[in-house]
Amino acid sequence: MAALMLRLPVFVIILILLTFCEGGLSASEKKYVTSNKSFFNLKEVNVKSHRRAKRSTNFDSADITAILNRHNELRGKVSPEAADMKYMSWDDDLATMAQEWSDGCEFEHGNPTNISPFSSIGQNLWLGTGSESSPPDGTGQTQSWYNEVQYYTFSNMACSHVCGHYTQVVWSSSYTVGCGRTFCSTVTWDDGANQWNNAWLVTCNYGPAGNYAGTQPYTEGSSCTQCDSGVGQCYNNLCRLCSEHDEECVCNTVCQNCGTRLSNCTCVCQDGWYGSDCSTYCEDTHSYCWQNPGWPGPAYCGFHPAVPVGCPLMCSVCNAEDPDFVCDAAQASSESPSVTTSQGVTTLVTIQSTTSTCATLTCQNGGTFTSDGCECRCTSEYQGDLCQHAKIEVEHGVLIHLIHDIGDWSLIRPYLLDLVGRVVTYVCNKPLYFPFCCPPKTQKSNSETLSYVDDSHVDIVSGYPVARDDSSYWVMVVVRPPVTSDLCTLGDQTSRRKRETDEVFLDQDTLYNAIQNSTTQMEQELNVTVGAIEKGEVEEGSDVGESTSVWLVLVIVLLVLIISSASAALVSVFYVFIKGIPGRKSNKVNHETEKSNTDSEKPTEKKQPLSFD
Numbered sequence: 001m002a003a004l005m006l007r008l009p010v011f012v013i014i015l016i017l018l019t020f021c022e023g024g025l026s027a028s029e030k031k032y033v034t035s036n037k038s039f040f041n042l043k044e045v046n047v048k049s050h051r052r053a054k055r056s057t058n059f060d061s062a063d064i065t066a067i068l069n070r071h072n073e074l075r076g077k078v079s080p081e082a083a084d085m086k087y088m089s090w091d092d093d094l095a096t097m098a099q100e101w102s103d104g105c106e107f108e109h110g111n112p113t114n115i116s117p118f119s120s121i122g123q124n125l126w127l128g129t130g131s132e133s134s135p136p137d138g139t140g141q142t143q144s145w146y147n148e149v150q151y152y153t154f155s156n157m158a159c160s161h162v163c164g165h166y167t168q169v170v171w172s173s174s175y176t177v178g179c180g181r182t183f184c185s186t187v188t189w190d191d192g193a194n195q196w197n198n199a200w201l202v203t204c205n206y207g208p209a210g211n212y213a214g215t216q217p218y219t220e221g222s223s224c225t226q227c228d229s230g231v232g233q234c235y236n237n238l239c240r241l242c243s244e245h246d247e248e249c250v251c252n253t254v255c256q257n258c259g260t261r262l263s264n265c266t267c268v269c270q271d272g273w274y275g276s277d278c279s280t281y282c283e284d285t286h287s288y289c290w291q292n293p294g295w296p297g298p299a300y301c302g303f304h305p306a307v308p309v310g311c312p313l314m315c316s317v318c319n320a321e322d323p324d325f326v327c328d329a330a331q332a333s334s335e336s337p338s339v340t341t342s343q344g345v346t347t348l349v350t351i352q353s354t355t356s357t358c359a360t361l362t363c364q365n366g367g368t369f370t371s372d373g374c375e376c377r378c379t380s381e382y383q384g385d386l387c388q389h390a391k392i393e394v395e396h397g398v399l400i401h402l403i404h405d406i407g408d409w410s411l412i413r414p415y416l417l418d419l420v421g422r423v424v425t426y427v428c429n430k431p432l433y434f435p436f437c438c439p440p441k442t443q444k445s446n447s448e449t450l451s452y453v454d455d456s457h458v459d460i461v462s463g464y465p466v467a468r469d470d471s472s473y474w475v476m477v478v479v480r481p482p483v484t485s486d487l488c489t490l491g492d493q494t495s496r497r498k499r500e501t502d503e504v505f506l507d508q509d510t511l512y513n514a515i516q517n518s519t520t521q522m523e524q525e526l527n528v529t530v531g532a533i534e535k536g537e538v539e540e541g542s543d544v545g546e547s548t549s550v551w552l553v554l555v556i557v558l559l560v561l562i563i564s565s566a567s568a569a570l571v572s573v574f575y576v577f578i579k580g581i582p583g584r585k586s587n588k589v590n591h592e593t594e595k596s597n598t599d600s601e602k603p604t605e606k607k608q609p610l611s612f613d
Contacts, residue, residue, distance in 0.1 A: 034126050034145060034165055057095040057180045058102075059138055064090055067138040067179060067204075074146045075170050076223075076237035080154060083221030084172045084228060086471070087240035091116065091176035094205040098123075099180025102203045107189035107196075111205070117403060117529035118176075118207035122168045126202040132183045141202045145169050157216060164211055171210025172218035173228065173405065175471050179204040208405065224252035228407065229467040230266045230276040253277065258327035262385065271362065272321025274312060282318035286310025302410050319362065364388050383539040388463030389476075394536040396505035397461045397476040398512050400522075401531035406473045409465055412526055417455040419525055420477055420515065424506065425452040427514040428487060436507040437481065438488035450486040453479055453506075461536070476536055477515075479506035508535055 059067065071088045078085065093116040100112045107127045114121070126141040145165035152163040168174065181202045188195045210217060219226050224234035232253025233242045242249035255267035259278030262268060269278035288294035289311035301307050301315035308315040363369050363376035367387030370377055378387035383394065404412070428437035429452070434444040437452065461476035468474055481488075512535050515522075519530045 034124065034162070057099045057178070058135070059095070059179055059181060063137050064095075067142060067177070070139040070142045071169060071177060072236065072238060074142070078170050078218065080220045081223055081237070082170075082172055082218040083223065083226040084219045085170070085223070085238050086172055086175040086228070087235055087238040087244075088174070089176050091178045091205075091207060093117070094121070094176060094178025094207055095180060096178070097121075097180075098178050098203040098205045099182070102180040102182040102201045105182060105184035105187050105201060107187050107201065116205075116207055117523070117527070118209070119527045120207070120209035122171070122174060122206035122209035122211060124165050124168055124204045124206070127187060127196065127199055128202075129196060129199045131198070135181060135183065136200050136202055138179055138181070138202065138204075141204075142169065154216065154220070157214070167217045168206055168210045170217050171206070174206040174208060174210045176207045177204055178207075222252065222254070225254055226276050226279075228276075228405070229471075229473075231264065231467065232276070233265050258325075268362070268386070269318070270322070270325060270327065271319040272325075274318035280312075280318075282313055282320060284311045284313045289314050302413055304410070308410060362386065365390070384463055386463070390462055391538045393459075393461045393478050393505070394476070395538050396508045396511070397478045397536035398508065398515050399474050399476050399532075399534040399536060400515065401468065401472060401474055401533075402465075402526075403472040403529035403531050404526075405471070406465060406467055409473070409475075412528065413460070414455065415526055416475070416477070416522075417458040417460075419518070419522060420458045420479065421454040421456075423514045423518040423521070424458075424479055424511065425449075425454075425487070427510065427517070428452050429491075433510050433513070434487075434491060436510045438485075438491060441488065441492045444491045446491050448490075450491055452485050452487040453481055457481060472531060477511070479511055480504055481506055 057064075068088060068090055075082070075085050075088060097111055097115065101110060107125060109123055109125065111121060111123070124141075124145050126136075126144065128136065130136075146169050148161070148163050148166035151161040152159050152166055179202065181200055183198075183200055186195055186197055187199045187201055223237035224232045224239050227233075227239035229239070231239075231241060232251055233240065234250050234252045235242075235245065235247070240249070251261075251265040253261050253265050253267060254277055255261045255269070256277055256279045257270055257273045259267045259269040259273065267276060267278050269275070272282050274280050274282050284290070286295075286306070286309075288307075290296065295301075295303070295307050295311060295314070298314060298316065301311070308317050312318050313320060363378075363386055365379065365382045365387045367376040367378045367382060369375075376385065376387050378384070381391055383389050383391055400416075402412070424437075426449070427433050429444070429449045431444050435442045457480050459478050459480060461478055465473045465475040512533065516533045519533065522528070522530055
């Protein structure tokens with residue numbers, strides 16, 4: 001028998017051994033295999049109904065913490081160092097999907113209905129034999145995926161064996177993970193052609209997915225210097241906001257080319273440079289920029305995400321270089337951060353060299369730069385760090401917090417404008433809101449749903465979107481209703497008067513209610529998660545415009561006082577002149593005497609006190 005087996009091919013010997021081993025491999029012969037895949041263009045179906053279901057994963061809270069800690073530990077120690085590696089968090093939706101998939105006991109890639117906020121999901125699988133009483137905790141599986149680093153060459157993205165699990169674990173823009181595990185009496189794959197008995201199947205889903213073909217998993221550079229959000233706050237070499245934890249946190253932002261680092265750990269770049277660290281030169285690099293056929297002008301910047309990337313100058317992503325400005329490296333900002341932590345409160349301390357200077361900010365809309373505070377002082381009509389937000393728009397605007405990659409904003413924008421136009425039209429057709437949409441009319445007598453506004457009447461407030469953190473951002477919208485519309489013309493048959501109002505914008509409360517009541521629809525149509533809906537608030541406080549107004553008022557008051565004094569003097573001179581005219585004095589005396597006599601004849605009237613009875 002032994003001689004016969006020596007003559008058989010190796011794979012036949014393994015097959016014979018597996019056949020004679022009851023239940024597959026014994027505990028002393030534990031084996032495992034792995035698999036990786038990314039899913040793109042996923043759709044959400046009945047998102048809210050799924051989210052009402054109880055979250056389920058067979059990993060307990062201790063396991064979840066351990067899985068996250070291992071992921072973030074490995075992501076923070078990649079070599080070469082990562083400049084844009086995001087901190088990874090747990091996602092219950094991804095975990096629920098992963099658990100449901102593991103429960104199927106098939107060693108194949110796939111997902112149940114997508115209930116996550118992500119349109120792309122990465123997936124790592126691990127299958128290992130073992131006993132039901134010894135479940136894997138997820139950390140060993142994570143480590144086994146990461147260990148594929150030995151086969152991967154970062155510089156040229158070459159892989160000598162299997163590398164997809166490693167690259168997914170360290171994919172910089174994947175910032176959430178959710179895992180599930182199941183003990184299977186039988187696990188099959190290849191449509192049932194293969195199977196293992198008594199094995200654990202571990203599934204981990206990642207959002208958003210990594211492993212884009214021809215792309216490195218992260219950007220090489222000093223940690224947290226090129227975070228997607230533009231905020232260089234760092235936690236164990238990972239992009240993470242200080243506000244999210246009370247442990248050590250530093251600002252690693254380094255603003256190149258004489259850019260200025262602000263107190264919020266972001267850079268304001270000199271004209272001619274852009275990017276989170278001001279390291280990218282502002283120029284149009286794509287051959288289609290300003291070309292017809294191609295992308296003839298700024299109107300095409302929202303056509304596709306590639307347009308502003310290839311044509312940043314055309315799309316006003318950055319400003320052209322100022323030929324008169326010379327960046328003096330010796331005078332450029334040189335800062336080193338330190339951190340103090342006390343009673344759970346983290347304070348970011350910036351130590352700045354005495355030779356550093358504050359680069360001039362490009363204040364917008366008439367704002368003036370103050371070198372002492374390294375900030376912009378805005379006119380009375382604008383607010384924001386660079387005076388980029390018009391107060392009149394903010395006063396009527398509504399903020400939407402989108403939990404989504406800001407890099408996809410150009411794709412989401414047209415769908416958001418269309419959605420807001422539709423929900424505003426729907427709300428304004430309701431009798432309760434009709435008077436606010438079509439003043440001065442007070443009652444909608446037409447029961448039909450009439451057209452009011454569309455996407456052409458919805459605007460994004462200047463200066464938005466604004467990144468909130470590595471994975472979300474704020475956008476503010478306003479609505480400028482047309483002077484004439486079917487709703488305002490035909491909605492009230494008792495009056496043919498047009499929409500008459502000095503207001504250019506739709507009432508803020510009406511817009512807020514329309515958007516607030518459509519968050520579910522927004523999440524489903526845009527494939528995003530809506531974090532919050534808030535009304536825009538105008539900043540209070542003195543500024544350049546207000547100071548000017550105060551001085552103008554003072555000057556006017558002073559002029560009035562001067563004119564009043566001069567008028568009084570003229571009256572006095574005129575009075576003296578009149579008294580000097582012959583005949584006027586005797587007449588006046590006679591009149592005064594007469595008046596005096598008349599008064600003396602009147603009885604004295606005693607004033608009675610007011611009665612409150």
